[in-house]
Amino acid sequence: MSAVIEVQHLRKSYGDLVAVDDVSFSVEEGEVFGILGPSGSGKSTIVECVKGLRSRDGGDINVLGIDPHQDRAEVTRKLDAQLRAGCSPEQMRLAEALSLYSSFYRDPADWGRLLAALGLAPEDGPDEAAGGAAELSTALPLIGNPQVAVFDELTTELDPRSRQDTWELIESVRASGLTILMVTRFLEEAVRLCDRIALIDQGRIKASGTPAGLADHLRAEHSAGPDLRLLPR
Numbered sequence: 001m002s003a004v005i006e007v008q009h010l011r012k013s014y015g016d017l018v019a020v021d022d023v024s025f026s027v028e029e030g031e032v033f034g035i036l037g038p039s040g041s042g043k044s045t046i047v048e049c050v051k052g053l054r055s056r057d058g059g060d061i062n063v064l065g066i067d068p069h070q071d072r073a074e075v076t077r078k079l080d081a082q083l084r085a086g087c088s089p090e091q092m093r094l095a096e097a098l099s100l101y102s103s104f105y106r107d108p109a110d111w112g113r114l115l116a117a118l119g120l121a122p123e124d125g126p127d128e129a130a131g132g133a134a135e136l137s138t139a140l141p142l143i144g145n146p147q148v149a150v151f152d153e154l155t156t157e158l159d160p161r162s163r164q165d166t167w168e169l170i171e172s173v174r175a176s177g178l179t180i181l182m183v184t185r186f187l188e189e190a191v192r193l194c195d196r197i198a199l200i201d202q203g204r205i206k207a208s209g210t211p212a213g214l215a216d217h218l219r220a221e222h223s224a225g226p227d228l229r230l231l232p233r
């Protein structure tokens with residue numbers, strides 16, 4: 001496996017606040033890598049630096065051989081659209097949304113095939129596909145045919161049912177072999193979907209590894225803290 005994303009000693013401050021402090025990780029081709037942490041821990045800042053949306057104060061970032069700060073446009077082409085759940089027009093039909101978003105990209109995915117791959121293609125044809133929040137938030141970041149999909153807190157705003165639906169959709173994306181960087185504040189979500197997880201708190205990585213390895217680490221380190229019942233034994 002080779003690294004698709006490499007982050008080394010990333011540091012970012014907002015004024016006096018150190019939001020990201022010496023963060024290093026790599027995302028290997030074909031894996032689902034999760035950044036797990038509570039609100040305000042620095043997850044979005046990391047992802048925004050990876051996407052080239054924010055300048056960094058220190059460290060190195062390499063996305064498929066490109067420094068996002070040097071060539072943001074090219075990194076944007078290789079990553080997905082910057083979407084969070086709930087930012088799409090609520091009543092927009094899934095096919096309309098995919099058709100519209102595909103027009104933003106130079107080499108978009110075939111959205112009919114994307115619907116089929118996600119198990120969303122209706123018998124009446126793709127024009128009849130209507131999407132709820134789960135379908136829209138999962139499918140739209142994929143329409144640009146990314147080499148790496150970045151899912152930034154896709155399920156935070158969703159109700160439990162839509163969250164479950166989104167997990168199933170992400171599992172179908174994972175099965176396609178696409179490299180995924182996902183950001184979540186839900187331990188259960190990270191454990192279910194990720195091959196490896198970096199646990200971040202107050203801008204620093206506290207632990208990283210496979211869900212099972214992370215569970216061992218947390219059990220050794222903490223008697224309180226995350227709900228360890230959600231971790232695999």
Ligand SMILES: Nc1ncnc2c1ncn2[C@@H]1O[C@H](COP(=O)(O)OP(=O)(O)OP(=O)(O)O)[C@@H](O)[C@H]1O
Binds near residue numbers: 017037044045
């Ligand atoms: N533009 C900004 N200006 C000043 N402080 C900021 C800015 N953006 C984020 N912060 C602060 O930096 C810290 C990390 O924020 P960040 O949004 O990266 O965390 P997060 O883990 O993604 O949180 P959430 O899950 O709530 O989005 C927080 O203390 C936040 O208040």
